[in-house]
Structures are given as C-alpha cells and as structure tokens.
Amino acid sequence: MNRSSKFGTPWSTVKSVARPTRRLFQNSGASRRGNLVGLNFLFTLTDQENLRIAVEELAKQPTQLPQIDQVPDVSPNDLSQHGNNNSSLRKKGNKKFLISFNNNSNKTSSNNQKKQKSSTPSVFIITIEDRSQLLSIRRQISDFIEFDQQLRHEFPKSRPTLPSLDDRRKSFLLPRHLFTRKSTAEKLESYLRKVLSDSHLKSSAVLRDFLSVKSEKDTIRWKKTSNSNSIIDNRSVTNVVLKPHKPHKPSIDDYDLIKVLGRGCMGKVILSREKSTNRLYAVKVISKEWVVFRQEVDHTRTERDILAIASRTSHPFLIRLRESFHDSNQLFLVLDYYPGGDIATQLAKWHRFDDARCLFYAAEIVLGIEELHRLGIVDLKPENILIGRDGHIVLTDFGLSKQFNHSWQKTNTFCGTAEYLAPEIIRAEYYTFAVDWWSLGTLIYEMMFGITPFWADDQNRMYQRVLEDELEFPEDIMYDAISLLRGLLQRDPSQRLGCGPTGSLEIKSHPYFDYVDWDDVLNKRICAPYIPTIEHEMDLRNFDDVFVTMSPKLSLPKRDVPVEMQQCFTGYSFSENYMDSRSVNTLRASRSVNRSLADVTSLHRTNSSATLGCERYDRTDQDWNNSSYDLDQYISKCPTIMVGDTKYRNHLYLNKRISQFLLDDSHLNLADNSSSSSSTVERQTDVYPNS
Numbered sequence: 082m083n084r085s086s087k088f089g090t091p092w093s094t095v096k097s098v099a100r101p102t103r104r105l106f107q108n109s110g111a112s113r114r115g116n117l118v119g120l121n122f123l124f125t126l127t128d129q130e131n132l133r134i135a136v137e138e139l140a141k142q143p144t145q146l147p148q149i150d151q152v153p154d155v156s157p158n159d160l161s162q163h164g165n166n167n168s169s170l171r172k173k174g175n176k177k178f179l180i181s182f183n184n185n186s187n188k189t190s191s192n193n194q195k196k197q198k199s200s201t202p203s204v205f206i207i208t209i210e211d212r213s214q215l216l217s218i219r220r221q222i223s224d225f226i227e228f229d230q231q232l233r234h235e236f237p238k239s240r241p242t243l244p245s246l247d248d249r250r251k252s253f254l255l256p257r258h259l260f261t262r263k264s265t266a267e268k269l270e271s272y273l274r275k276v277l278s279d280s281h282l283k284s285s286a287v288l289r290d291f292l293s294v295k296s297e298k299d300t301i302r303w304k305k306t307s308n309s310n311s312i313i314d315n316r317s318v319t320n321v322v323l324k325p326h327k328p329h330k331p332s333i334d335d336y337d338l339i340k341v342l343g344r345g346c347m348g349k350v351i352l353s354r355e356k357s358t359n360r361l362y363a364v365k366v367i368s369k370e371w372v373v374f375r376q377e378v379d380h381t382r383t384e385r386d387i388l389a390i391a392s393r394t395s396h397p398f399l400i401r402l403r404e405s406f407h408d409s410n411q412l413f414l415v416l417d418y419y420p421g422g423d424i425a426t427q428l429a430k431w432h433r434f435d436d437a438r439c440l441f442y443a444a445e446i447v448l449g450i451e452e453l454h455r456l457g458i459v460d461l462k463p464e465n466i467l468i469g470r471d472g473h474i475v476l477t478d479f480g481l482s483k484q485f486n487h488s489w490q491k492t493n494t495f496c497g498t499a500e501y502l503a504p505e506i507i508r509a510e511y512y513t514f515a516v517d518w519w520s521l522g523t524l525i526y527e528m529m530f531g532i533t534p535f536w537a538d539d540q541n542r543m544y545q546r547v548l549e550d551e552l553e554f555p556e557d558i559m560y561d562a563i564s565l566l567r568g569l570l571q572r573d574p575s576q577r578l579g580c581g582p583t584g585s586l587e588i589k590s591h592p593y594f595d596y597v598d599w600d601d602v603l604n605k606r607i608c609a610p611y612i613p614t615i616e617h618e619m620d621l622r623n624f625d626d627v628f629v630t631m632s633p634k635l636s637l638p639k640r641d642v643p644v645e646m647q648q649c650f651t652g653y654s655f656s657e658n659y660m661d662s663r664s665v666n667t668l669r670a671s672r673s674v675n676r677s678l679a680d681v682t683s684l685h686r687t688n689s690s691a692t693l694g695c696e697r698y699d700r701t702d703q704d705w706n707n708s709s710y711d712l713d714q715y716i717s718k719c720p721t722i723m724v725g726d727t728k729y730r731n732h733l734y735l736n737k738r739i740s741q742f743l744l745d746d747s748h749l750n751l752a753d754n755s756s757s758s759s760s761t762v763e764r765q766t767d768v769y770p771n772s
C-alpha cells in the first residue's frame with residue numbers, strides 16, 4: 082500500500098533510522114532538557130474523519146560485524162595450527178572469509194551474531210495527522226506491549242487487544258487461503274486505529290502519554306492554519322513557540338439532560354448524553370445551597386475524593402467517575418451509567434433473590450469491598466449497588482462520611498441507611514473495615530430472605546435489635562449460608578468473619594463460596610444469573626417511575642450561596658483525562674513499594690494507590706500550594722477510624738501520609754520520578770484554570 086498517497090504525508094522525509102528508541106515511560110536525560118519531551122499531540126478527538134494514522138517499520142540496521150578489510154591478513158601456515166583460538170582468514174580468489182578454528186568460539190560467535198540480530202529491536206514510526214498537527218514518533222514493540230498493559234489496567238472492560246505479533250506458527254497451522262500475512266506494522270496500525278476510535282481510550286492519559294514526544298527523534302509539526310491543504314509547517318517542534326494548552330473546562334452545557342434516574346439526600350441523578358461523544362452518563366447533581374446550609378461540605382468533598390480514588394483503579398465492581406465540576410449553584414459528578422437499576426429496586430420487585438443470584442452478587446460485592454479496603458476506604462453503603470446491562474454489579478455512592486461522624490445521632494437525622502449500620506457504629510465506638518463486613522452480612526441476609534435481619538418499624542427499635550437480638554433464620558436455609566451470615570453478623574468486630582489476620586480471604590474461603598473461582602469472578606467470566614431487560618438505549622424500565630417522570634431540569638436555588646462559601650468548593654473539579662504521567666508512574670511505583678508502605682503506615686490492608694485520589698485532590702486544586710492550611714483544617718474535622726491498634730483521621734489523612742512517602746523519591750528507586758513530577762507541575766496549572 083502506498084502510504085504516501087494514502088495519507089498525503091511526506092513519507093520520503095522520514096529517514097530510515099534503525100536505532101532503538103528509549104524505553105517508553107522511562108524519562109532519561111533528554112526529558113529534563115526542556116519542554117520538548119512530554120509534549121502531547123492534541124489531536125482533535127471528535128474529528129475522527131480527519132485523523133490519519135500510519136505505522137511503518139524502519140529498516141533494521143545491519144548487524145555490526147567486523148569490516149572485512151579491518152581483519153588482518155593471516156599466513157596460510159597459521160591455518161594448520163590446531164588449537165588456534167583466534168579467527169583467521171583464508172584467501173579464496175579475491176574474497177576473504179572469516180574462519181574460526183575453535184568450535185566453541187565459532188558457535189559462540191555465530192550465537193552472538195544471531196543474538197545480536199534478534200535482539201536488535203524493530204523500531205516503528207507512528208505518524209498521526211489531523212487538521213492542524215503531524216505527529217511522528219518512534220516506538221518499539223516493547224513500548225506497545227507496555228502501553229497495552231497500561232490500557233488493560235486502566236480499561237479492563239473494553240479495549241482492543243494487542244494482536245499477536247508473531248505469526249510464524251499460525252502460518253503453518255492455517256490453510257494458506259485463510260492465512261493473510263499482515264506485517265507487524267500493519268497489525269500495530271490497526272490496533273492503534275481501534276484505540277483511537279474508542280472515545281474513552283482516545284482521551285485517556287495512557288494514550289496521551291504513549292503519543293507524547295519522548296525523544297529528540299519524536300516530532301510534532303504544526304500545519305499552517307491558513308492553508309487547509311495539509312501543508313506542514315517545517316519548523317521543528319523545538320523552535321515553535323509553545324502555547325500552553327488550555328483544556329476545555331467541563332460544564333453541564335456539555336450534556337443533554339434526559340431523565341431523572343434517582344434521587345437521594347444529596348440530589349438528583351440524571352441520565353445525560355455527552356454532546357461531543359453521544360455517550361450516556363449518569364450525572365449526579367448536588368445543590369451547593371443545600372450543601373452549605375446543611376453543613377455537608379465535608380461530606381460532598383469526601384464523596385468526590387473517594388470516587389476519584391476508586392476511578393483510578395478501574396475496578397470492575399466499583400463505579401467510575403468520569404469527571405466532576407461545578408458552577409455557581411451546583412456540583413456535578415459524571416458517572417458511568419448502569420441501565421439495570423439498583424438492587425433496592427430489584428428487591429422491591431422480586432422481594433428476594435434465588436440462591437444463584439445471591440451467591441453471584443455476594444461474590445462480586447466481596448471483591449468490590451476488598452478493593453475499597455485496599456484503597457483505604459471504609460463506609461460502604463450496600464444498598465447502593467447498581468446493575469449493569471450485562472447483569473454484573475458495581476458499588477456506588479460510597480464515602481458519605483456522615484456515617485463516620487462521632488455525633489452519630491445528629492448524622493442520623495440527616496439521612497440514614499440505619500439497617501446496615503454495624504453495632505460498633507451505633508454504639509459510637511471507633512470502628513474499622515469490619516463495619517463493611519457487617520453491612521455485607523445484612524445485605525446478603527436481605528437478598529436471601531427479603532428483609533434485613535433486625536428490621537423494625539421504628540428506627541430506635543431497629544438499633545436496639547441490632548445491638549441485642551438473636552439472629553434468626555427460616556428453617557429451609559442451607560447450613561453454609563447460616564454459617565456465613567453468623568460469621569459476618571458477629572457483634573464483636575474482632576470475631577467477625579473477614580477481620581482475622583487473613584482479612585477478606587476468610588470470607589472468600591468460606592464454604593458458602595466453595596464453588597466460586599475468584600479469578601473468574603474478578604474477570605467477569607461468570608455469567609450473571611439475571612440479565613436486566615433493556616430493549617433500547619432509552620429503556621428506563623429498571624428505574625422507579627416516580628423519578629423517571631420528574632423534570633430533568635436543573636432547579637434554580639432559592640437563595641444564593643454566599644460568595645465566601647464558594648471557596649469551599651475550590652478543587653472540586655476532576656477529570657480522568659488529566660491523570661498525568663506522574664499518576665501513572667505513581668500507580669506503578671505504588672505496586673512495587675506496597676510492602677514497605679504497609680510497614681510505614683502499619684496498614685496491612687491499605688495499598689498506596691490510595692494516594693492517587695489525594696494527589697488529584699491536591700493537584701487539581703488551583704491554590705493547593707497555598708492551601709495546606711485548608712487541608713489540615715479539613716483533616717482535623719474528619720472523623721477517626723481505627724486501623725489495627727492505630728487511630729487515624731479518615732482515609733485522607735492516610736493518603737496524605739502515604740503521598741508524602743511516595744513523593745520522597747529516595748524510597749521509590751524509580752528512574753523517571755524527578756522528571757515526571759516536573760512535567761506534572763507544568764501541566765497541573767492548566768487544569769481548569771477557573772475551577
């Protein structure tokens with residue numbers, strides 16, 4: 082295929098250089114030299130038609146063997162000497178041949194040559210062109226593999242798979258007519274095309290990082306804007322004056338509000354369509370007026386922080402926050418839309434679930450809670466479990482720290498999910514991750530029997546029952562289920578299932594889950610026993626009519642939020658698209674330093690990824706550098722949790738400690754730390770300047 086004609090790009094100007102590029106993500110000296118490295122190709126995300134992509138393999142550099150005329154002449158006598166280890170030359174006509182008299186060295190040398198040949202990595206030139214820019218970067222296969230792994234981590238659900246890049250075996254196995262030999266470059270090209278045509282992937286930080294300028298050979302050229310005929314401005318990127326990129330500031334105007342899906346204490350959740358991508362999201366709208374006058378600022382900030390932390394990990398069973406922003410009256414959380422409704426609505430419809438459904442949901446919820454605990458988050462609200470189109474669930478709406486408040490009675494008057502509260506919370510004692518295992522026990526009980534174990538008409542009576550009453554079961558229940566529920570609904574948290582030294586493993590290895598392959602659960606390889614009926618995109622039958630018939634319009638505030646109170650919401654904005662390379666690196670680093678972090682924080686169940694939310698919290702905050710006072714104040718207001726024998730102020734405090742630890746490069750032993758952090762600082766100042 083003639084790529085020049087296909088893309089109209091000056092392929093002839095691309096020189097065949099077969100030098101291996103630096104490893105991707107590994108910022109070497111060049112990266113610290115200036116603002117060249119790390120520069121992004123800001124291709125027009127919505128302008129797919131004008132996006133041109135090409136991948137071409139550079140000719141391999143010939144293996145470096147000694148030049149024939151550099152090898153010294155050897156007398157024929159030398160050839161007869163046995164045991165001569167040195168390579169010698171024999172003349173044959175005009176030609177000279179390299180001969181070795183030592184079998185071993187002969188082998189080694191040819192092995193070395195082979196090795197050298199095969200270890201010379203292929204280098205691919207990726208060219209991407211849109212209306213205004215032309216990107217030309219060099220990557221190796223290993224870079225693609227690393228990129229694919231990053232995507233796999235960030236987007237476990239949907240992403241194109243990196244093709245098998247070695248097709249030799251297939252060529253023997255497949256009949257000839259079925260075997261179409263695609264070059265590696267073509268395979269990589271179609272892989273990249275798929276990535277770039279996925280609206281989520283193409284705006285991800287991982288892709289942004291992959292397509293950024295990493296070495297001096299990588300270039301971005303700007304086309305002359307006056308001429309639409311794809312004329313490239315020949316100035317190299319190094320001498321173009323770089324204007325800081327100001328990302329689009331998200332607002333509710335980016336969405337068409339369609340229908341109300343639900344309503345809670347905090348506000349409405351509205352099914353909305355993002356105008357630029359045509360995708361549906363659930364936008365949670367919270368009135369600032371309500372937040373301020375009900376003194377719920379901390380709660381709303383905590384919710385946003387926890388959502389941001391959870392979004393980082395792309396866990397299959399945790400809701401994903403796409404972005405958050407605010408205007409003068411409202412706060413907005415843009416979440417993935419789950420069309421199957423929530424478990425509460427399902428229970429209202431079916432009253433109780435069959436055994437298979439209970440086991441299926443229980444297993445997925447266990448993994449969701451496990452992940453929350455790994456992130457240092459407690460306080461799961463189990464009634465907030467949403468069902469996806471495929472029947473799998475996600476946990477949402479976690480992190481309302483109202484349940485962490487010491488003055489719990491006061492919190493309770495605000496909005497309660499009292500049925501799931503663990504006895505230690507009701508007794509206003511310090512509590513640990515154990516509270517979530519109690520809540521899980523309550524939820525499984527409810528899914529099995531259609532009623533919570535200590536249900537009562539009157540809330541106070543319910544608390545009393547939670548603290549005192551015997552746990553009762555209907556007669557026809559399986560022994561394993563009874564044993565699991567007794568274990569989870571232990572009043573003494575230290576005796577509760579899941580709270581021993583092996584943590585959640587205690588639950589996962591309980592006989593109730595005997596036939597569960599946890600790896601299959603995590604990878605969603607188990608078919609959901611119930612698939613919600615959804616006939617078309619706008620089918621809202623799984624949501625309560627009471628909400629669906631409400632007006633999706635944003636209501637105007639009855640009174641204005643005082644100007645001085647507006648600053649409470651500084652830094653509320655978040656976008657998953659701005660997870661910069663620092664965060665990616667930190668995430669990678671966090672895995673490698675997990676053990677030492679656990680030592681530092683005495684938090685055996687918290688993983689340092691918890692820092693990411695805090696990092697975002699810090700870094701999206703425009704005035705963060707001057708606002709450590711605010712954070713301290715914020716932390717001081719946060720309720721306390723117990724982790725082992727240590728008392729902590731909520732997860733943010735932990736995050737801050739771990740963040741500081743991570744930011745101290747000496748612990749990390751990462752080559753790319755210093756440079757990546759500097760690029761972050763550059764970029765962070767651009768994020769939502771007015772937020």
Ligand SMILES: Nc1ncnc2c1ncn2[C@@H]1O[C@H](COP(=O)(O)OP(=O)(O)OP(=O)(O)O)[C@@H](O)[C@H]1O
Pocket residue numbers: 342343344345346347348349350363365400416417418419420422423465467477478481496
């Ligand atoms: N991402 C989503 N996809 C589909 N429906 C959703 C989504 N998020 C929320 N909902 C619906 O909206 C309802 C209310 O949402 P949510 O619980 O987050 O609001 P809230 O104001 O925090 O409520 P709460 O009173 O529990 O604090 C949910 O029960 C669910 O039915």
